[in-house]
Amino acid sequence: GEDVEQSLFLSVREGDSSVINCTYTDSSSTYLYWYKQEPGAGLQLLTYIFSNMDMKQDQRLTVLLNKKDKHLSLRIADTQTGDSAIYFCAEGRRGSQGNLIFGKGTKLSVKP
């Protein structure tokens, strides 16, 4: 199948770290993405990782990829109230740039 699974909700306190998990099924996925969607807005690409990488860090964001288990995670350090949004995991394949398979999104709520 082509399922991308995410937990639907995550609640953290401001200043804590947030970890959003995602599992995917297609081992041929070339790129894996994390997108952020704020209420009423489109998707903003947060970060991506190539399938031959294990980890990628970009400021407060750390992406971990376990290709054996087909598990992807996004860690947000020092979570702020402005990080409250829905986070989508997506997988893409070489040659099918538009055909991203999205998870249902994880709604992150950050409490002050």
Added chain:
Amino acid sequence: GAVVSQHPSWVICKSGTSVKIECRSLDFQATTMFWYRQFPKQSLMLMATSNEGSKATYEQGVEKDKFLINHASLTLSTLTVTSAHPEDSSFYICSAPGGGTYEQYFGPGTRLTVT
């Protein structure tokens, strides 16, 4: 970064009417654009690939006669929902590939409500 706009941002129409949604790449050219549909609390589903100067490619299960796509220029793709019904109510999002092989820029989406 590259910007993709959509117009309108939201629209309410009566059942049986047609609605046109525009997707524009503002500072770059896009020979290909993608149209997604997002139901509440659901993921985005690719509906079709819009190709400049040629016919759109529709995903399985998407009615091409109902969702008309026109990619008339390198910066504009339109999606027309014909004879809209309440079940067509959804959030429609377009995107366009960036210069790299992994980048894709998304528009802000159009909320369609059919009454």
